[in-house]
Amino acid sequence: MERGTQMDAAASFDPLRPRLIRVAYRMLGSVADADDVVQDAFLRWMGTDRTDIREPEAFLRRTVTRLCLDQLKSARVRRETYVGPWLPEPLFEQADEDEEDVTLPLMLALERLSPLERAAFLLHDVFGLGFEEVAVTIQRDPAACRQLAARARTHVRDARPRFQVEKQRGMDIATAFFAASRSGDMTGLGALLAADVSLHSDGGGKRPATVRPALGFGQVMQLHRALAVNFRKHGSTLLRTCLINGLPGFVTREADGEVQTTALDIADGMVRAIYIMRNPDKLRHVH
The missing domain is CATH 3.10.450.50 (Nuclear Transport Factor 2; Chain: A,)
Structure with a gap:
């Protein structure tokens, strides 16, 4: 029975794993940390009563984002003592249509944002979620999420590519x-x-x-x-x-x-x- 439950959890989780890792990586700038967060989300998924969850992807995206918000607190402390310039880990990928402008300069600009600003900007401006969903995810009201995203947009405007090189x-x-x-x-x-x-x-x-x-x-x-x-x-x-x-x-x-x-x-x-x-x-x- 327990093995069957684990297999069911994996069957519903694994197709979503790449998208969840993209969310986590863009929040954290670390491949290893993103993998750890997504694995933590999977363990929580296995222990969750999934019968009443109508939208697994939305549920798991919320879980991953909240875990990332917790992780960012300790990440900021580590980066304060980092030797020399800090850069996000290199990631090799073909950019998705809705993520084609999340380049390295933009990720560095995201580092200057508060964790909540970063989450609101990524979820709304990059992954295309409505502010109602963003509000549920980061546990703030929609009006506050709009303000967070607007502030983030102002800070990262110059880092967004205007003319992508062919x-x-x-x-x-x-x-x-x-x-x-x-x-x-x-x-x-x-x-x-x-x-x-x-x-x-x-x-x-x-x-x-x-x-x-x-x-x-x-x-x-x-x-x-x-x-x-x-x-x-x-x-x-x-x-x-x-x-x-x-x-x-x-x-x-x-x-x-x-x-x-x-x-x-x-x-x-x-x-x-x-x-x-x-x-x-x-x-x-x-x-």
Whole structure:
């Protein structure tokens, strides 16, 4: 009897798992934490009397969102002591139609929101839920949810992509960026960079990385001149080009044997931001 109940719970839960993980990941910015939250939701689902639940997806989305709100409290404490810039874990995906603009810059902007603002914005603006459903999920009245989403919208407006780069064009720029940066072709690299380009590198204190973002064309070029010397001595192997958190980018194996991801925010054909993930704790799923 108990095994049959568990199988029934899994049969209704498993088709919803990918969507629930997307919700959790966008709330938390961590693949591992998202998996843990969704697994916790599954355990609660198994222990729930499901006979009166008419909409399992809505019920589980509410459960996952509330678990994420609890998790964000401890996550904020951890990030206050984080070494260097914090970036969300790289996620490789084909963007869904209703989530195509949840890129890495937007996820970084979401970090500046309160947990409730983040939940209201994601549930309404990204996943398309009405404010009545949002209100039930985060346990606030609809008017308060409208205000939360409106405040969030104001904070993240500049981070939302206005003109998505065409995918093949983005992959071509990523390939050209890898070739120029690893070969020391500073002229070719400079031709790809916007004047206000920035570089953000997350090593988490586990691998060498910039302690502060490099801001502006001059700083980014200076950093790559220094890196080019190391690349010429020790090499850097391109494993694949792909979309990383909605941005064109590539995965490499560096001289220390570890993998690394580089995502490029491209506007008007120019690279305006470079996001490099080096923290091995955030790259386990990449292997």
